[in-house]
Amino acid sequence: MxxxxxxxxxxxxxxxxxxxxxxxxxGAVVAAELAERGREVLVLEEGGHxxxxxxxxxxxxxxxxxxRDRGMTCTLGTPGIPVPLGRCVGGTTTVNSGTCFRVPxxxxxxxxxxxxxxxxxxxxxxxxxERVEARIEVRSAPVATLSANASFVARGAEAxxxxxRPLLRNIHECRGTGVCAFGCPRGAKQSMxxxxxxxxxxxxxxxxxxxxxxxxxxxxxxxxxxxGTVLDxxxxxxxxxxxxxxxxxxLSAGTVHSPVLLARSGLAGGSRELGRNLRIHPALKVxxxxxxxxxxxxxxxxxxxxxxxxDEGILMEEAFTPPEVGCIALPYLGHRHRALMERYDxxxxxxxxxxxxxxxRVWPTPGxxxxxxxxxxxxDHEALVxxxxxxxxxxxxxxxxxxxxxxxxxxxxxxxxxxxxLEAARPRPGDLELAAFHPMGTCRMGADPRRSVVDPRLRVHxxxxxxxxxxxxxxxxxxxxxxxxxxxxxxxxSGDIHEALGG
Numbered sequence: 001m002x003x004x005x006x007x008x009x010x011x012x013x014x015x016x017x018x019x020x021x022x023x024x025x026x027g028a029v030v031a032a033e034l035a036e037r038g039r040e041v042l043v044l045e046e047g048g049h050x051x052x053x054x055x056x057x058x059x060x061x062x063x064x065x066x067x068r069d070r071g072m073t074c075t076l077g078t079p080g081i082p083v084p085l086g087r088c089v090g091g092t093t094t095v096n097s098g099t100c101f102r103v104p105x106x107x108x109x110x111x112x113x114x115x116x117x118x119x120x121x122x123x124x125x126x127x128x129x130e131r132v133e134a135r136i137e138v139r140s141a142p143v144a145t146l147s148a149n150a151s152f153v154a155r156g157a158e159a160x161x162x163x164x165r166p167l168l169r170n171i172h173e174c175r176g177t178g179v180c181a182f183g184c185p186r187g188a189k190q191s192m193x194x195x196x197x198x199x200x201x202x203x204x205x206x207x208x209x210x211x212x213x214x215x216x217x218x219x220x221x222x223x224x225x226x227x228g229t230v231l232d233x234x235x236x237x238x239x240x241x242x243x244x245x246x247x248x249x250x251l252s253a254g255t256v257h258s259p260v261l262l263a264r265s266g267l268a269g270g271s272r273e274l275g276r277n278l279r280i281h282p283a284l285k286v287x288x289x290x291x292x293x294x295x296x297x298x299x300x301x302x303x304x305x306x307x308x309x310x311d312e313g314i315l316m317e318e319a320f321t322p323p324e325v326g327c328i329a330l331p332y333l334g335h336r337h338r339a340l341m342e343r344y345d346x347x348x349x350x351x352x353x354x355x356x357x358x359x360x361r362v363w364p365t366p367g368x369x370x371x372x373x374x375x376x377x378x379x380d381h382e383a384l385v386x387x388x389x390x391x392x393x394x395x396x397x398x399x400x401x402x403x404x405x406x407x408x409x410x411x412x413x414x415x416x417x418x419x420x421x422l423e424a425a426r427p428r429p430g431d432l433e434l435a436a437f438h439p440m441g442t443c444r445m446g447a448d449p450r451r452s453v454v455d456p457r458l459r460v461h462x463x464x465x466x467x468x469x470x471x472x473x474x475x476x477x478x479x480x481x482x483x484x485x486x487x488x489x490x491x492x493x494s495g496d497i498h499e500a501l502g503g
Contacts, residue, residue, distance in 0.1 A: 005210025024091020090193030116447025147299025156398025313355030
């Protein structure tokens, strides 16, 4: 059963075995796994419930409905970096591109060495990944769904001798409608909205949408439940208070809001790591004009990757956006911009993510929000500049006539001869137009409670009955899209929670 804010007519008081805060990759999996084991589960989601049949495939409209701050969440720093976050049932899985990676072994090795996470090796995670992959139907993007953008990338990578392949995605009968990041209108992308949430509900779990959790209740070192406010689905204004008492509490509010809730509740401050260690996996995108008509918005917008530089922490992924959103990534104003947009069916895009060593911080603000501060260090800045040069080379190798850069002072390369000009350029961090999609690290896990917020089994240090299950627990950048690893960790945590509850 899903209860929305407009169906609530007075203060709510609930008592359950397990209360899960958040319905994304962490919360939805925990809810389904525990409900299937016969546990009484209640999921609380701040955002609204938007069924697939209501998805319009109009990007700007859906951003207003499905994203936090209409997709304008941003870090404070130099440069300021947009970090779009989902705010709806299904969380960011409802609005991501469906890309699925397992965490690279080199990352696990670093976690073991630096954070005492020796039990998180490939052998331990493999059956968890397999279970998740089967449930959300992870498979290679079918060739028939790939766009002409993917063909362009493959052509360029082949010419340069770089490793490339279709991406693995969580899909069922995908038709390549091209709006994955704005809510799949066919329900083909197996987000939590159409996979784990229905599974949880079918086994007796309940979900309350439009419920903003504001505080965790803890007494004598044990989590007892949460308190918050029911919101009006249309205006987002407070309607009624609610409280939930639970034997086990799972915090899956995400990298920005999980540490905020812990801080507001006076928890997990002993290590002084709460809210720190923010990684965002910064990304940049180039666009190119090609001679042939490609209509690259027809097909999967993120279905192809180049892995040649993955061991350096540079992962190149296709990232095409529909015209009404993609227009902001092209340079120039007035007539020159209009001329480019009139040839948008000749435009291709490609992006890359850089595994960051820079760290930021999430700060609680009055009113229960979180603010991210983040500043690129020199190593990450240099890696992003190198990545920009590689992307430009790839575009010209694929046959681009002109390449448009997300860089102040050099918006365009008119021919391959201009690549030397880019090689010689020394842009400052504020000269690059960046974005980020994978915040993580603000409640990092570790064996030492002096250096971490949660233990290796995701239990909050010093608090019984409280788990954090989302990307905030990752001790460093994953180097890849995180949803699959969040889900694998949530699968493991659900077993621990079930065992902790006993008979």
